[in-house]
């Protein structure tokens with residue numbers, strides 16, 4: 001690509017934590033969701049693991065909070081090209097939920113779905129091994145509704161549209177099925193380091 | 202993980218839950234267009250307001266778009282640094298080989314700053330798109346459009362499409378601006394539009410925010426089949442307007458929101 005005449009960009013320090021095409025949003029945390037922010041009380045929230053599992057399991061708010069706690073501290077990356085460094089989310093590792101529901105050998109993929117009806121697909125391998133969480137706290141405070149509170153999924157090594165807000169469940173499948181944005185032209189996996197933004201990238 | 206014998210064959214064909222809200226299955230997004238960067242040549246700059254201008258580009262291989270879609274634009278510095286941002290398309294589809302964007306001049310903004318202070322006709326940038334079929338409106342269903350500030354940009358593409366094609370399907374636009382001089386596309390609005398001014402208004406027009414009464418009037422005035430609602434603007438505005446719609450009885454799965462961040 002050609003240099004844009006007269007464009008220098010903002011003065012910047014080299015930042016190895018920034019995937020290609022991203023910028024540091026610093027204190028901003030833009031909100032990007034296509035649907036109306038739901039008014040979802042913690043008493044109404046449930047989280048289910050079903051599909052290809054030995055035992056379909058559903059947890060309510062108190063049951064989920066009784067599981068061993070786990071936190072993520074690190075960076076997040078949105079496909080709209082901002083990244084945010086050193087954020088802290090607290091909740092429970094998704095491994096804990098999956099271990100209790102026991103995925104069967106056929107399970108290779110998952111669809112995460114929300115209480116609003118949003119869906120997003122992921123390879124199961126991206127959700128296991130300490131790489132995904134169900135979280136309800138952001139920086140030691142309850143997760144704000146517009147950012148997915150009372151609870152959301154986070155899969156920080158992928159673009160953030162994979163981290164379904166208002167998470168209602170994970171369904172395990174033996175094949176890949178595109179979710180909401182993936183049906184709308186986004187990449188099926190969404191690895192920020194490989195700039196997998198749109199299908200075809 | 203071990204497989205279990207209790208698995209029924211029905212369970213092994215488990216499928217994804219349906220996306221519940223308003224994915225327009227009728228809109229196909231071209232994966233190839235979305236993945237390909239193309240060169241765009243700036244041909245014209247039109248001032249809209251003291252803080253917003255429209256930038257017209259020739260994009261000879263543009264695959265076409267639907268009103269409401271956006272694109273990704275990138276600028277490159279000498280040292281290889283790249284800045285990319287999303288912008289809604291302001292022009293209607295019937296503008297062969299051209300697209301128009303309308304950019305707010307954001308204080309200290311890297312990309313909008315370049316456009317407002319450096320860019321001139323003849324400059325080249327790169328873009329890819331159109332992107333996202335979700336906020337698109339093909340002109341087939343009654344549409345209620347609510348926007349604020351530069352959030353009116355994708356909605357204007359819809360209004361222009363409606364005009365250009367002489368569509369008869371009902372269309373209404375509720376647009377909020379701080380003051381009359383900050384109302385983007387002011388001279389183009391017709392009977393379909395209700396402007397709302399939050400800081401200062403023309404003689405005889407009240408100053409205030411988009412309110413329940415505006416929304417109630419538009420919903421009461423709607424077609425029997427109801428509206429598809431399109432809300433666009435800052436996140437604060439999108440939260441406010443979508444909440445008003447829900448409170449007035451608009452089904453959540455017929456509200457589409459585009460948040461500019």
Ligand SMILES: Cc1cc2nc3c(=O)[nH]c(=O)nc-3n(C[C@H](O)[C@H](O)[C@H](O)COP(=O)(O)OP(=O)(O)OC[C@H]3O[C@@H](n4cnc5c(N)ncnc54)[C@H](O)[C@@H]3O)c2cc1C
Pocket residue numbers: 010024025080271286287288289290303304305306307308309310311312313314351354355459460461462
């Ligand atoms: C789907 C979509 C459609 C959009 N459509 C439009 C549209 O039609 N029209 C439009 O005008 N906008 C639109 N936007 C917003 C647009 O993408 C940009 O966010 C906007 O133009 C600002 O970009 P910028 O590079 O000028 O500002 P940025 O450089 O991104 O800065 C934004 C703000 O952050 C501050 N900032 C950020 N980083 C730094 C830093 N390192 N140092 C100091 N300050 C910093 C800036 O001062 C400024 O206040 C859209 C966004 C989306 C997601």
